[in-house]
Amino acid sequence: MKKLSIQWKVSLAVSFYILLVIIISxxxxxxxxxxxxxKEENQNTIENIKHIVESYEDSFILRNLDKLxxxxxxxxxxxxxxEVEVFDPYGKIIAHTDFDKIGKTDPxxxxxxxxxxxxxxxxxxxxxxYYLPLTIEDENIGYTVVSYDKGVLxxxxxxxxxxxxxxxxxxxxxxxxxxxxxxxxxSGVMIRPLxxxxxxxxxxxxxxxxxxxxxxxxIKPKNLPKxxxxxxxxxxxxxxxxxxxxxxxxxxxxxKECTSCEKYKSAVGDEIEELTCSFYMMVASxxxxxxxxxxxxxxxETLNCMATxxxxxxxxxxxxxxxxxxxxxxxxxxxxxxNSDLAKEFSNIIKLEVDRLNEMTVTFLNFSKLxxxxxxxxxxxxxxxxxxxxxxxxxxxxxxxxILDLSPDVPEFxxxxxxxxxxxxxxxxxxxxxxxxxDSPNKYFKIKTEHKIVQKKEKVIITFEDNGxxxxxxxxxKIFKPFFTTKQHGxxxxxxxxxxxxxxxxxxxYTETKEGEGTKFIIEFNLN
Numbered sequence: 001m002k003k004l005s006i007q008w009k010v011s012l013a014v015s016f017y018i019l020l021v022i023i024i025s026x027x028x029x030x031x032x033x034x035x036x037x038x039k040e041e042n043q044n045t046i047e048n049i050k051h052i053v054e055s056y057e058d059s060f061i062l063r064n065l066d067k068l069x070x071x072x073x074x075x076x077x078x079x080x081x082x083e084v085e086v087f088d089p090y091g092k093i094i095a096h097t098d099f100d101k102i103g104k105t106d107p108x109x110x111x112x113x114x115x116x117x118x119x120x121x122x123x124x125x126x127x128x129x130y131y132l133p134l135t136i137e138d139e140n141i142g143y144t145v146v147s148y149d150k151g152v153l154x155x156x157x158x159x160x161x162x163x164x165x166x167x168x169x170x171x172x173x174x175x176x177x178x179x180x181x182x183x184x185x186x187s188g189v190m191i192r193p194l195x196x197x198x199x200x201x202x203x204x205x206x207x208x209x210x211x212x213x214x215x216x217x218x219i220k221p222k223n224l225p226k227x228x229x230x231x232x233x234x235x236x237x238x239x240x241x242x243x244x245x246x247x248x249x250x251x252x253x254x255x256k257e258c259t260s261c262e263k264y265k266s267a268v269g270d271e272i273e274e275l276t277c278s279f280y281m282m283v284a285s286x287x288x289x290x291x292x293x294x295x296x297x298x299x300x301e302t303l304n305c306m307a308t309x310x311x312x313x314x315x316x317x318x319x320x321x322x323x324x325x326x327x328x329x330x331x332x333x334x335x336x337x338x339n340s341d342l343a344k345e346f347s348n349i350i351k352l353e354v355d356r357l358n359e360m361t362v363t364f365l366n367f368s369k370l371x372x373x374x375x376x377x378x379x380x381x382x383x384x385x386x387x388x389x390x391x392x393x394x395x396x397x398x399x400x401x402x403i404l405d406l407s408p409d410v411p412e413f414x415x416x417x418x419x420x421x422x423x424x425x426x427x428x429x430x431x432x433x434x435x436x437x438x439d440s441p442n443k444y445f446k447i448k449t450e451h452k453i454v455q456k457k458e459k460v461i462i463t464f465e466d467n468g469x470x471x472x473x474x475x476x477x478k479i480f481k482p483f484f485t486t487k488q489h490g491x492x493x494x495x496x497x498x499x500x501x502x503x504x505x506x507x508x509x510y511t512e513t514k515e516g517e518g519t520k521f522i523i524e525f526n527l528n
Contacts, residue, residue, distance in 0.1 A: 006191050011184040018179050022172045030161045037157040038150075041079070045148060046130060048078055050119075053132055053144050060134055060142040063088070065102075068095035075144075080152035082127065085109065087143040094142070113143045126151035193276055229263050232456070238267045238277075247280060251288025254281040327354055373416035373504050380460060381406040383417050384447055387424035391432070395445055400435050403446035410451045410460055413527050419501045426494040427464040427521050434468030434519065443467060458527040467518035476513065 004012075052074050059067035072084045072095040086095035091110040096102050112122070113131045117138070122129040130146045224239040232253055237246040247254055258264045258281060268274040331350040334343055384406065395402040428445065435443045448463040471479060480499045502509045502523055513519040 007184060007187045010187040011180050014183040015176050015180040019172070019176055022168070022175070026165055026168050026172075030165055033164070034154075034157050034161045037160060038154055041153045041157060042150065045078060045080060045153070049075055049130060049144075049146050050132060053134060057134065057136075057141075061136070063094065065094055069099075069102075071095065072097055075146055078148075079156060080148045080150070081146060082149055083147040085145045087113070087145070089140050089142060109145050110143070113145065115140070126154075193273065224263065224267055230257050230261055232257055236263060238264065243280075247284045248287060250284055251291075252285045255285050373419055373501075375414040375416060377412050377414050378417050379412050380410055380415070380420070380462065381408075381449055383420055384424055384449070384462075387421045388428065388447070391425065391428050394432060395435075398432070398436055399441075399443070400432070401442075401444040403444055405446060405448040407449050407451055410449050411527070413460060413525065415505055415525070416501075419504075423498050423501050423523070426498050430494060431464060431466040431468060431519070434470070435466055438467075438469045440467070460525045460527060462523040462525075464521040464523075465518065470515040470517050470519050471511070471513040472515050476511065479511065480509075 052071055056067055056071040058064075059071065068086050072086060075081060075084045076097045081097075084095070084097045085093055085101075085106060087106075087110055088094050091105050091107070091114070093101055093104050093106060109129070109131075113133060116131065116133050117135060117140075119130070119132045122131065126149050128148055128150055130148065132144045132146070133140050134142045134144065224236065226235050226239055228234065228236045233246055233250060235242075235246055237243040237250070237254075237258075240246050250258075259278075264277075268277050327350065331347040331354065335347040335351070338347075384404070388402070388404070392402050424447075428447075431445045435445060444467055446463075446465045448465065450461045450463075452459050452461060479495050481496065499509060505525060507523055507525040509521060509523045511519060511521050
């Protein structure tokens, strides 16, 4: 039984249940009907005896023995009759099923019925003696005693019931076969969604777990209002034309919010459809979990890399700084004490390169330090305005439109103004370099701030957008790693430093870019 499919199990179970119901109901019906039939046959026997006796009333008066014997034969022909005795008013047997007893007496039975005006019965096991006096004008003209066997009546009733049961079983066989075939077909149709669901689960577990999940949701949109009554999305995925997209955006929230939604409960239908919807929500939740896990893994990898590089940078920069100090002093000494134009020229070159390397070592040391923001409640728009005053002219000199789109709805919140100024500088200068490299007349750089409530979370979003050369596809995952740079004179620490600053504020930073079209760096701060 364990190896049988649900379709077979349901069909067999229903057929067995119907068979059991038919058998039990047949036996109950047969038992009650047998009792009723036996009672009816017993009553019919008595009524027939009485009717026959009353029809021969004249024979009793005339003492017509031939007719009385004829009466006795008729009674004895009835089912279950064992013996018939007919007495005259004085106790003499005038008719009997046993011809030899005619003319004799049977004192035992005669004295039981003598002078009786009403019929009565005498039970002796299955044998019943029916005493029937015949009277005219309150005067007995004769007596009839009939002995019949109730066991015979019971056998007859049982035989009739057995024939009925055979007929019932014949019909039941047809009903059971028909119910099995009908249940098999109906259950096959009902469990078809389960088979589809099983195939999706197998496909998901065998192919998709190593990749982003892209399971197509095969649910027809319900004829329901489009809006989400819990306001966690713009449209309810159950009534939307794009359920896959909306559900995947919901992720883990679908299991937490949708299952307690009244609209969901009224829309999912039966248990199989509810199971299917639960599977789709589980897929969305799993995708959400995998994406968060991947992001956390990337973030941890980036932070570990930064920590390692920072520690190494601090050690190397410290040693280089000492050497540079000695080299710089030596170059100054040569320039002051050697009276040679060539010596002075090379000492100047050495001094310039020492200063450049010294600046780089300072950058390395700053990167290696643990960032501890000093939080104070400030207006992000004002900080951005102050930050771009120094670099705005650099954009204008390159004929690049510098756009500030700062929303007045952005509230004040706690952040480190000095650190965020460093973020603005780094992202702005990166954009400037990308725009200078692009040969295009209509170039722009835009800083935009927004205040949004996304899925009941209050956010401040700052976007740094340019239409420069963009970032190559293969470099997208490397830009926040230390020392990765595509610039000839870059250190590869600008964006990692930005990443560290945003991370220290509990925010996130991500990029949207396409090579040749431009780049967006998007920063999100949660306010609650």
